[in-house]
Amino acid sequence: MTDQSLAMLLVLATTLFAVGLFGVLVRRGVLLQLIALEVLLAGPALAFIAAGARRGDAQGQAMFVILLVFAAAEVAIGLALYLRLRRCADVSDSDSVSQLRS
Amino acid sequence: MSSNFWLLLVPVPTLAAFMTLAFGPFWLGPSQVRAVALAGAWLTAALMLAASGVCASGTCHLLAPVFTVKVGTASVALALILDPLATVVGTTVAIVGGFVISYSLGYMARARLADLRRFFAYMNLFLGAMLTMVMAGDSINFFLGWEMMGLCSFFLIGYNMSLPRAFAAGRKAFVITRFGDVLLLAGLLLLFYEAGGVRIDALVNAALVMPPGRRSVVAVLLLGGALAKSAQLPFHTWLPVAMAGPTPVSALLHSATMVAAGAFLLARFAPLFAATPEVLAAVAMVGAFSSCFGALVAVFQTDVKRMLAYSSISQIGFMIISIGVGAPQVAIAHFVIHAIFKSLLFLSAGDMAYAAGGRTDIAALAGSSTRRPIAYFSFAAGAASLAGLPLITAGWWSKEAILASAVSAGPLGEILWSLALIAVALTATYATRAVLVGAGPSTLLARPPAVPPAGIATNAPLVLLAAASLAGGLLVGPIVRFLGAAEPDTPAFSAIVGAAAVLLGVSAAFALRRHPHLASRIARARKVRQGFRIDAVYQQRFVRPFRHLAYWLNGVRRGGRSSGIVDPLGAVPVLGIVWLVRRMIHWAAVDRVDRVWMRLAGMVPELSSFSRRSQTGRVRDYALSLIFGIAALLLLALKSPRLPWH
Amino acid sequence: MSAMVAIVAGGLAVVAALLAVTSSDAVRSLFALLAALLTLAAAFFALGADFAGALQILIYAGAVAAVFVFVVMTITNSDALRAAEHSRLRRVWPVPAAVAILIVLMVLPALRGAKSSAAVGAAIPVRAVGALLFGPWAVVVELASFLLLAAMLGARHLGRRAPSPPPNEPLQGRDGPS
Numbered sequence: 001m002t003d004q005s006l007a008m009l010l011v012l013a014t015t016l017f018a019v020g021l022f023g024v025l026v027r028r029g030v031l032l033q034l035i036a037l038e039v040l041l042a043g044p045a046l047a048f049i050a051a052g053a054r055r056g057d058a059q060g061q062a063m064f065v066i067l068l069v070f071a072a073a074e075v076a077i078g079l080a081l082y083l084r085l086r087r088c089a090d091v092s093d094s095d096s097v098s099q100l101r102s
Numbered sequence: 103m104s105s106n107f108w109l110l111l112v113p114v115p116t117l118a119a120f121m122t123l124a125f126g127p128f129w130l131g132p133s134q135v136r137a138v139a140l141a142g143a144w145l146t147a148a149l150m151l152a153a154s155g156v157c158a159s160g161t162c163h164l165l166a167p168v169f170t171v172k173v174g175t176a177s178v179a180l181a182l183i184l185d186p187l188a189t190v191v192g193t194t195v196a197i198v199g200g201f202v203i204s205y206s207l208g209y210m211a212r213a214r215l216a217d218l219r220r221f222f223a224y225m226n227l228f229l230g231a232m233l234t235m236v237m238a239g240d241s242i243n244f245f246l247g248w249e250m251m252g253l254c255s256f257f258l259i260g261y262n263m264s265l266p267r268a269f270a271a272g273r274k275a276f277v278i279t280r281f282g283d284v285l286l287l288a289g290l291l292l293l294f295y296e297a298g299g300v301r302i303d304a305l306v307n308a309a310l311v312m313p314p315g316r317r318s319v320v321a322v323l324l325l326g327g328a329l330a331k332s333a334q335l336p337f338h339t340w341l342p343v344a345m346a347g348p349t350p351v352s353a354l355l356h357s358a359t360m361v362a363a364g365a366f367l368l369a370r371f372a373p374l375f376a377a378t379p380e381v382l383a384a385v386a387m388v389g390a391f392s393s394c395f396g397a398l399v400a401v402f403q404t405d406v407k408r409m410l411a412y413s414s415i416s417q418i419g420f421m422i423i424s425i426g427v428g429a430p431q432v433a434i435a436h437f438v439i440h441a442i443f444k445s446l447l448f449l450s451a452g453d454m455a456y457a458a459g460g461r462t463d464i465a466a467l468a469g470s471s472t473r474r475p476i477a478y479f480s481f482a483a484g485a486a487s488l489a490g491l492p493l494i495t496a497g498w499w500s501k502e503a504i505l506a507s508a509v510s511a512g513p514l515g516e517i518l519w520s521l522a523l524i525a526v527a528l529t530a531t532y533a534t535r536a537v538l539v540g541a542g543p544s545t546l547l548a549r550p551p552a553v554p555p556a557g558i559a560t561n562a563p564l565v566l567l568a569a570a571s572l573a574g575g576l577l578v579g580p581i582v583r584f585l586g587a588a589e590p591d592t593p594a595f596s597a598i599v600g601a602a603a604v605l606l607g608v609s610a611a612f613a614l615r616r617h618p619h620l621a622s623r624i625a626r627a628r629k630v631r632q633g634f635r636i637d638a639v640y641q642q643r644f645v646r647p648f649r650h651l652a653y654w655l656n657g658v659r660r661g662g663r664s665s666g667i668v669d670p671l672g673a674v675p676v677l678g679i680v681w682l683v684r685r686m687i688h689w690a691a692v693d694r695v696d697r698v699w700m701r702l703a704g705m706v707p708e709l710s711s712f713s714r715r716s717q718t719g720r721v722r723d724y725a726l727s728l729i730f731g732i733a734a735l736l737l738l739a740l741k742s743p744r745l746p747w748h
Numbered sequence: 749m750s751a752m753v754a755i756v757a758g759g760l761a762v763v764a765a766l767l768a769v770t771s772s773d774a775v776r777s778l779f780a781l782l783a784a785l786l787t788l789a790a791a792f793f794a795l796g797a798d799f800a801g802a803l804q805i806l807i808y809a810g811a812v813a814a815v816f817v818f819v820v821m822t823i824t825n826s827d828a829l830r831a832a833e834h835s836r837l838r839r840v841w842p843v844p845a846a847v848a849i850l851i852v853l854m855v856l857p858a859l860r861g862a863k864s865s866a867a868v869g870a871a872i873p874v875r876a877v878g879a880l881l882f883g884p885w886a887v888v889v890e891l892a893s894f895l896l897l898a899a900m901l902g903a904r905h906l907g908r909r910a911p912s913p914p915p916n917e918p919l920q921g922r923d924g925p926s
Contacts, residue, residue: 005751009795012758014855016765016784018848023769024725025844028836029829031819033721035777038812039765042788045804046758053795058876061800062885065877068807069892073899075812079819080906093832098719729847736854 009050017043028093030085034078041071109166109182112153112192112237115145116230123223132215136207139222143203143229147196150233157189158584165239176298183239183302186585187434191366192236194438198358198445199229201563205449206350208560209456221261225354228254232359236366240300241290244370248286248331251360252279258355259347268346275340282330282337286367289323292316302370309374317374321381324371325388332364332418334392339637341415345407349452352407357414357448358441365421365437369430376428383514386426390521393419395633397528401535402624402631406451406464409532412633413488414444416525423518424504427511431585435578436500442574443487443497446567450481453560454540464536469544476561478540480568485537487571489530489608492601496574501526503578505600506592519596523603530607531614538615750794757791772834774820778813785809796871 020040027033045067052060089097119142123135130138156164168180203225210218228251235247253276260272294300296316297308309317328334333341344356355361368375368385375382396416403409417440421433451467457474458466470478487497505526509519582589614621629635716723761784768780785808792801881889 002751005755008755009751009758011852011856012755012762014852015762016758018852019762019765019769021725021729021851022841022844022848023765025722025729025847026837026841027769027833028722029774029833030721031774031823032777032833035774035781035816036769038781038816039768039784042761042765042784046761046788046791049792049795049797049800050754052872053797056872058872058880061797061872061877062880064797064800065803065881066888066892068803069896072807072812073895075815076899076903077906079815080903082819083822084906095720095722097721726844726847729851733851733854736851740855740857 003054006050006054010047013043013045013047013050015043016040016046019043028095030082030097034075034082037074037078038071041067041074106164106166106184109153109164109184109237110168112146112149112182113230113233115149116142116226116233118142119226120223120230123219123226130219132218135215135218135222139203139226140207142226143196143200146229146233147200150192150196153184154189154193157184157186162186162189168243176294178242178300179240180243181239181301182234182237182243184237187366187369188237190434190438190581190585192233194441195229195232195236195359198441199225199232199354201567202350202354202445202449204559205353205563206348208557209348209350209452217261221258221348224254224257224261225350228258228355228360232363235363239302241294241302241305242300244302245283245287245290248327248363248367249283251355251363252276252283252331255279255344255355255360258351259344261348261351262346265346267343271340271343271346275344278337278340279330282327285323285330286327289320289327292320292323306371306373309371310377314378318378318381321375321378322384324367324374325381325385328364328367329388330364331367332361332422333415334364334388334419334422335395336636338392338396338415339633339640342408342411342633343637345405345411349407349448349455352410353445353448353452356411357444361414361418362421362437362441365418365425365433368422368425369434372425372430375425382426382428384426386423386508386514386518389419389422389424389426390518390525391419392416393423393525394521394528395419397525397532399630399633400532401528402627403532404463404465404625404631406455406467406536407448407462409464409536410444410447410451413447413529413532416529417444417488419525420501420504420522423522424507427508427515427518429504429507429587429590431582431587432500432503432507432590434585435581436504438577438581439487439496439500439571439574442567443484443571446480446484446564446571447488449560449567450477450484450564453477453564454481464539467536467540468542470540473544474555476564480564481540482537483568484571485533487574489533490526490600490604491530491608492604493575494572496571496578498601498604499575499578502592502597502600503582503590505596506590509593509596510590523599526600527603527607527610530604531610534608534611535614538611753794754791757787757794761785761787761791770837772830772837774823774825778816778820781816782809782813785813798871799874799877 017040020036020038020043023036023039024033027036045064048060048063048067050060052058052063085097119138122138123130156162162185164184166182166184168182170177170179172178203222206221206225210221213221231247231250231254233247235244235251238244238247256272256276258272259275260269262268290305293305293309296312297304299305309320312320330337341356341361345352347356375385393416396412396414396419400409400412400416403412417436421436421440424430424433424436451462454467454470454474454477455462457470457477470481483495487495489495490497490501492498505519505522508515508522511518579589614624632638716727764780764784764787768777768784771777771780785804789801789804789809792798792804
């Protein structure tokens with residue numbers, strides 16, 4: 001693997017991150033924001049794996065594992081929140097869930 | 103201690119009686135109170151008679167110094183003196199005072215003990231104050247006595263504390279005489295400033311060397327004080343309402359002694375007035391107008407005490423006339439005679455009113471000739487003297503002396519003489535009218551409750567005074583000579599015209615009796631009876647604006663309650679200072695630096711509310727702020743050369 | 749190991765991610781996400797990270813995305829909602845797009861001068877990863893387990909049945925997936 005390909009992969013990873021970011025900013029529905037978060041998390045994952053492969057280091061994959069754990073936890077909490085929120089608010093528009101009350 | 107120390111003892115018995123009754127032991131019984139009062143008055147009268155004996159026997163310019171204080175370059179030397187003027191006036195005051203106090207023993211028989219003490223205490227204090235004033239050799243003692251007389255007058259007029267009319271009358275008397283006292287004080291202070299001393303002869307001498315303009319000013323000021331105290335025009339409004347006090351008070355204060363104090367003042371400072379002819383002329387004119395006014399209004403009165411009050415105004419006007427023409431000795435002679443018959447009139451009228459059930463209107467006197475013969479006949483004697491029945495009464499002699507002094511005093515004197523004649527006629531009218539009413543049958547609808555006949559304490563003064571008022575004409579000449587002037591020679595025509603005026607007045611009174619419709623017209627002339635409503639004018643012009651000013655200065659709104667303490671002159675500086683301080687604080691409170699700090703501090707809530715807008719609660723906005731943080735971190739990570747992979 | 753395959757797979761993942769992010773339908777978005785995740789797994793395999801690729805398929809696409817599928821199953825999607833979401837998307841996309849592009853551009857210059865030691869081409873054995881995880885990174889693994897425990901408890905608590913009817917009843921019938 002050459003440096004250029006690593007650079008390309010890193011650019012792709014950054015693009016994934018940026019796309020996920022874009023999605024979080026743009027989407028109004030809570031579920032769609034959560035999906036965008038997943039995309040966002042995929043970016044650093046690719047970056048870690050690519051860097052680890054370039055150096056021949058297992059730390060990249062280990063980091064990916066940690067990141068996976070992190071993503072799983074976040075999805076669990078996020079979806080639970082989403083379900084809870086759906087009971088008492090309009091979750092198709094996250095802007096409306098801006099008050100602490102109800 | 104000078105050789106004349108005994109002179110200082112003359113007012114002492116009255117003052118001691120006052121101290122005993124006012125501050126003394128509380129266990130004095132009514133008879134003891136009366137004894138103390140009587141002793142105070144008569145001991146003083148005895149001492150005064152002794153002093154007059156000393157004076158009559160030759161050496162009559164005695165000086166008893168009290169003490170001397172040095173004030174800068176001036177020396178304030180207090181002293182009492184005894185000279186003919188003081189002797190005559192003082193003896194009169196002491197004897198009349200003794201008679202009145204004897205009379206009041208019976209008059210106040212049914213008063214409560216506390217009121218009795220109060221009454222006799224003030225009466226004695228008044229006698230002591232008047233004697234101090236009469237014998238004063240310096241302006242301070244003079245003014246002290248003057249003021250104390252005014253104070254006692256206030257307390258004695260308002261003696262009946264349950265009667266608001268009495269208190270209002272006392273207040274009015276006090277305020278008006280106080281106004282005159284301020285003028286008097288101003289005059290005395292100007293003289294002190296000129297003379298550098300307070301002895302009266304020093305003041306008079308200093309006044310004689312003053313420039314004429316200032317001398318006139320001082321004379322006018324002294325005149326103002328005298329007019330207010332003597333109830334002459336324009337300060338006369340207090341005397342008729344002062345009749346709300348008990349009869350002995352009216353007899354002593356407001357007929358015989360206190361109201362004549364103004365004439366005494368003018369007589370004391372006679373050399374000063376002699377040096378200001380124009381002021382003297384004004385004095386005479388005021389006297390003439392007052393005497394006519396008083397006599398005219400007295401004819402229209404329905405209340406005997408008010409009639410006698412206006413009569414006092416008129417008679418003192420006579421005294422002032424003779425002072426104004428330069429014959430103060432004649433005025434003093436008339437003062438003595440007037441004291442005798444006016445106090446007699448009041449005392450007897452009081453007795454008759456008491457017998458008529460306490461009513462003091464003239465119509466109630468009807469039938470007194472049978473109910474109270476002694477009082478009635480002494481009243482008749484006094485009225486005769488008041489009217490000046492020719493030759494047989496003392497009043498005739500003193501009034502003739504006044505008229506004689508007036509007529510021989512130049513062209514102005516002629517005018518004064520004619521005005522005085524009018525007053526003489528009117529005087530005879532109202533005096534006779536009262537006597538005639540009393541002689542008639544009783545017109546009261548219901549018989550008044552029978553009262554016990556008056557005791558010796560009441561009747562003895564009446565009889566003695568009646569005798570004096572008839573025989574006192576013999577005293578007039580000696581008094582005038584004693585006071586150091588020649589007896590004025592009476593032109594024959596003046597005597598005849600005077601007698602004619604008196605008889606005219608008497609017959610007018612008889613005519614009024616016979617023609618009831620005239621009497622009813624008199625009864626309906628309310629405006630004249632109220633003294634031509636002069637008092638109402640004063641009320642409107644002076645009293646009401648002053649009251650409004652006092653309320654405003656005290657911060658009391660219309661109809662609000664005040665603290666009861668009115669101090670306009672004290673409130674004005676305070677209000678001014680408060681306003682000034684407020685302006686200064688307002689100017690200085692614009693603190694620039696403080697403003698800046700306040701603005702800085704005011705920015706904080708604004709900043710806070712501005713920054714609060716970032717807390718939208720929206721996920722996307724928080725995500726945006728997260729992104730900015732990430733971007734910053736990225737910048738930090740990617741640009742920093744210290745990181746290992748660079 | 750083929751970097752080119754990885755790059756292509758990565759590009760496909762980016763395309764799929766774009767689709768996921770820009771579709772107004774939740775189901776379509778989810779499918780696009782799945783596609784992105786799977787192509788990323790392909791990329792991992794191409795890069796020689798077998799363990800990572802397997803984990804990606806098993807856990808990421810298999811469990812996490814499956815949970816998403818469960819939740820998406822419970823929503824009622826209507827045309828009105830989709831239209832609303834689409835309109836909103838059309839309104840607001842310029843600024844976040846600019847921000848995203850900016851971030852990418854910020855990273856680019858740093859990648860230019862990246863150089864390292866000799867190229868490595870071999871795949872990284874799973875054993876090495878395990879040795880790392882159970883060796884020097886054991887504490888990190890423990891911390892990750894804490895995180896999972898917290899997430900589990902949180903999800904359990906948040907997902908419990910409502911204890912009492914919520915005070916604002918009318919809100920339950922509003923539009924929105926309920």
